[in-house]
Structure formats: structure tokens, C-alpha cells
Amino acid sequence: GAVVSQHPSWVICKSGTSVKIECRSLDFQATTMFWYRQFPKQSLMLMATSNEGSKATYEQGVEKDKFLINHASLTLSTLTVTSAHPEDSSFYICSATQGGTGNQPQHFGDGTRLSIL
Amino acid sequence: DAKTTQPPSMDCAEGRAANLPCNHSTISGNEYVYWYRQIHSQGPQYIIHGLKNNETNEMASLIITEDRKSSTLILPHATLRDTAVYYCIVSDHTGNQFYFGTGTSLTVIP
Numbered sequence: 001g002a003v004v005s006q007h008p009s010w011v012i013c014k015s016g017t018s019v020k021i022e023c024r025s026l027d028f029q030a031t032t033m034f035w036y037r038q039f040p041k042q043s044l045m046l047m048a049t050s051n052e053g054s055k056a057t058y059e060q061g062v063e064k065d066k067f068l069i070n071h072a073s074l075t076l077s078t079l080t081v082t083s084a085h086p087e088d089s090s091f092y093i094c095s096a097t098q099g100g101t102g103n104q105p106q107h108f109g110d111g112t113r114l115s116i117l
Numbered sequence: 118d119a120k121t122t123q124p125p126s127m128d129c130a131e132g133r134a135a136n137l138p139c140n141h142s143t144i145s146g147n148e149y150v151y152w153y154r155q156i157h158s159q160g161p162q163y164i165i166h167g168l169k170n171n172e173t174n175e176m177a178s179l180i181i182t183e184d185r186k187s188s189t190l191i192l193p194h195a196t197l198r199d200t201a202v203y204y205c206i207v208s209d210h211t212g213n214q215f216y217f218g219t220g221t222s223l224t225v226i227p
Binding site: 002004006032034036043044045046049091093095097103105106107108109110111113 | 151159162219
């Protein structure tokens with residue numbers, strides 16, 4: 001149980017393109033979803049937290065107009081990288097949790113590798 | 118910011134127990150300790166979590182010191198497939214956000 005699916009797993013696109021990444025909880029309802037970014041040989045960096053039906057909360061230094069997050073249902077959140085540039089190339093990972101209390105583990109997707117040419 | 122510190126790397130012989138330490142000296146009373154691992158180019162995999170009591174599941178055991186300032190993840194019989202980066206995470210006061218530290222790169226040696 002507690003499977004999180006991310007799509008696409010890999011995308012290459014030209015500079016200036018907008019790219020949408022989907023994150024789905026397949027067998028549970030995710031009240032909260034999270035988006036992370038990971039550069040090579042580095043740890044995961046939390047970008048934003050989203051709760052279903054409300055605006056995402058972005059971490060300091062993350063541009064909300066650059067990284068648009070929509071959490072329209074209890075099983076789907078999307079991250080759109082707008083007008084992507086080579087410096088946005090990274091490994092983007094989502095996670096989901098069933099509850100907002102401190103004892104619910106986050107379940108992670110397998111990530112999306114984004115390469116901007 | 119991450120509230121944990123871990124050694125950057127460790128080796129363990131195949132079949133032996135792997136003991137991975139983590140310091141979280143500023144942990145608050147209602148914050149949980151979580152352990153995840155990440156194999157190259159995959160998302161982190163949940164291993165175990167706990168508040169103050171020791172925990173065990175089919176993957177590992179978690180030993181938390183009485184003062185809760187440190188913990189140890191134990192993989193009882195390490196296999197080559199356990200080679201990964203292991204992250205110890207303390208949830209923030211709301212119980213939501215995870216701030217990953219640098220983790221421990223565990224290499225299981227044949």
C-alpha cells in the first residue's frame with residue numbers, strides 16, 4: 001500500500017518551454033503533498049507543501065510564479081515549471097501523506113528527471 | 118533546515134548488522150524521527166519511524182536514546198541491495214515538512 005506515482009519519469013525539452021509533472025497517490029487519499037528538488041550528489045531540498053484545495057506554501061527562495069503547484073484533488077498534485085531554463089534541470093520528487101499530524105510517514109514517488117537544453 | 122547530523126559514509130560487510138547513527142540534539146517533545154533510504158535515481162523509500170520507544174519492522178530496528186537526542190538504525194543482516202544513502206529526518210513542529218540532511222552513504226561489501 002501507500003503507492004505514489006509520478007509522471008513523466010524523464011523529460012527533455014527546450015529552454016523557454018513549460019513542463020508539467022504529475023504526482024498521484026494510487027491507493028490512499030493524500031491530504032498533503034510535497035515537492036522536492038535534488039541536484040546531483042546533493043540531498044533533497046523541500047520546495048513547497050500543498051494541501052488539497054488550498055494554495056501551496058513555498059519554502060524561502062523558491063519562486064512561486066516559476067514553480068506552479070496545483071493540488072486539485074486528494075489524489076493528484078501537479079508541478080509546472082514555467083519558462084524552464086537550463087538551471088532548472090534537476091531531479092524533481094513528490095511525496096504524499098495521509099494526514100497532517102506528526103506521525104504519518106511521507107511516501108515518495110520515483111522522481112522526474114528534467115533536462116532543459 | 119535539517120535538524121540531524123549523520124556520518125557521510127559507512128561500510129558494512131554483507132551479512133553483518135549495519136548500525137547507522139544519527140544525532141538530533143534539538144529535537145522537540147512532539148517531533149518524530151524518520152528513516153528513509155534512497156537508491157540511485159529513485160525516490161526515497163520509507164524504512165521506519167518512532168517517537169521515543171524503540172521500533173522494529175520487517176526492514177529494520179530503530180533505537181532511540183532515552184533523552185531522544187540521538188538514534189540508531191539497525192539493518193540486522195545487510196545485503197548488497199541495502200547499499201544506498203540513508204536519511205535520518207526529524208519532522209518539524211507541525212508534523213509536516215521534512216528537511217533532509219546530507220545522509221549516510223552505506224556501502225555493503227561482499
